[in-house]
Amino acid sequence: MIYSDLDQDWKDRKLIIVEDDEAGYQYFESLLKKTGIRIVWIRNGVEFVNYIEKEEYPADIILMDILIPLKNGIDATRIVKEKYPEIPVVIVTAYASREIREKSFLAGCDAYLTKPILPHTLLKTVGEFLDKKEMVRESSNT
Numbered sequence: 001m002i003y004s005d006l007d008q009d010w011k012d013r014k015l016i017i018v019e020d021d022e023a024g025y026q027y028f029e030s031l032l033k034k035t036g037i038r039i040v041w042i043r044n045g046v047e048f049v050n051y052i053e054k055e056e057y058p059a060d061i062i063l064m065d066i067l068i069p070l071k072n073g074i075d076a077t078r079i080v081k082e083k084y085p086e087i088p089v090v091i092v093t094a095y096a097s098r099e100i101r102e103k104s105f106l107a108g109c110d111a112y113l114t115k116p117i118l119p120h121t122l123l124k125t126v127g128e129f130l131d132k133k134e135m136v137r138e139s140s141n142t
Helices: 022-035 045-054 073-083 098-107 119-140
Strands: 014-018 038-042 061-065 089-093 111-114
Touching: 014 022, 014 045, 022 038, 022 119, 038 045, 045 073, 061 073, 061 119, 073 089, 073 098, 089 098, 089 119, 098 111, 111 119
Parallel strands: 014 038, 014 061, 061 089, 089 111
Antiparallel strands: none
8 A cells, every 4th residue: 555645535544643753743744644633742752641541542643863862752651551551652763773662562562663764654554554443343333
């Protein structure tokens, strides 16, 4: 399946981007805004944990940087997966090491992307997880 920002309609979906770097956030936001997806930007791990504890259903998918202030992305992933195991968490990081990748998956992440992330790769990854969630929704409604 080919994903482009022109043929996706994710207006009924919500994405959290946990990224402390404004340029990194702006890159993701610029790629995803044309899909109509609702985007919540959170800049640190503590703010993220507070957000997911307050929200009944915080997001359809989460993009999580690893090196974020106050609580790292691996710990934040572990916390969200304990409360919401069904929400996909995609780790996005510039630090590509085998050890960090293993720690990310042990914490419960569903995918691991290294920066810089090509537009097609980001849209394809997000789209595949949203498609899976849609199939689950449709099968539970029948």
